[in-house]
Amino acid sequence: MSSPKAPALPDELDLVLRRMRLPYLRKAAPDVLATARAQRWDPAEVLRVLLGEEVTGRNSATRRMRRKTANFPTGKTFSSWRAEESSITEATQNSLSTLEWIGRHENLAVAGPSGTGKSHFVEALAHAAIENDMRVSWFTLETLTAAVGKAKVDGSVARTISRICGCDLIVVDDIGMLPAGQEAAEAFYRIIDAAYERRSIAVTSNIHPSGFDSIMPKTLATATVDRLLHHAHLVLTKGESHRLAEAIAGKGVIALN
Incomplete structure (x- = not known):
């Protein structure tokens, strides 16, 4: 009753x-x-x-x-993260999961082949940051370029950069999937420079940050990476694509009747 x-x-x-x-x-x-x-x-x-x-x-x-x-891409958290299957060492996972590096305004760069869990791990960290009362912004290089480009039109670049850097953690995902032109490189540099030693930046890329000059103008790439990797945790993933392995195994595939 x-x-x-x-x-x-x-x-x-x-x-x-x-x-x-x-x-x-x-x-x-x-x-x-x-x-x-x-x-x-x-x-x-x-x-x-x-x-x-x-x-x-x-x-x-x-x-x-x-x-x-925050505009997260998928909503992936640590509840679906398989730590034992990641090439990131357990010690590194545990250390980054404390989020203490965000409090110290340090950066995070996760680089490695596609499908090795880079975005999932960083998104899980970003969700954890929100649960710890932090603010997060999530971009791809393309959406960041679009946001800064739109601000150029109405003369609000400084205000837009300031708003983005009001977050405790700013994520730029999937760098290197496509070539980045002058505008993309400039937008990326503006955020890295404005956040330098004031906010934390996390990037994921299928190429090592030292190779960013292969996808964007060298001068901007050099200045950007110099600031990005100063006070940064560099994590390199390796292995075969988890997505490809699951597809080959038929996981997540619904058979057609």
């Missing part, structure tokens, strides 16, 4: 909580107050529990908003 529904809040109290914009406290209040009466809680305990509900609700809402704003 289900327990009886707690009595609704008096209209006057409900209105006050709405005016004060305490939606999570207001939602929890009927049950909390009913429990408090039945168990004769101390008034301070009632206040603590109600305010705790509001804080928890607001924190959850903030994280949801930050995940949406």
Whole structure:
């Protein structure tokens, strides 16, 4: 048998909580107050529990908003990460997972063949950063170039760069999949330079950062990599593509009838 529904809040109290914009406290209040009466809680305990509900609700809402704003590509987290199958050493995985490097404004560069878990690992770190009350922005080199290019049109480049660098962690994914022209190299450099020693940058690439001058103008590539790798963790992945191996094994494939 289900327990009886707690009595609704008096209209006057409900209105006050709405005016004060305490939606999570207001939602929890009927049950909390009913429990408090039945168990004769101390008034301070009632206040603590109600305010705790509001804080928890607001924190959850903030994280949801930050995940949406970050523009993650797939939503992959450590819950689906198979650490034992990665070529990244366990010690390195554990060290980076503490996120202490973000607090020190250090960078992360993960380079290696396609399908070796680079993006999955970095996205899992980025999700963990949001769970630890940090802000994250996720780009590919193409979307970053588009954002900076759009800002050039209306003269808001400085404001756009400042907004991006307001995040604790800025990710640029899949560098090297396509050649990068002058505009892409310039956009990438602007972010790296603005974030240098102030924010953390994480990049994934199928080529070593020292080879970025093979896909973008050499002068910009040199200046960018110099700042990127100073105070950086460089992780090299290896092995066969996990995606290709799963495809060959038929995993994730739905047979046609």
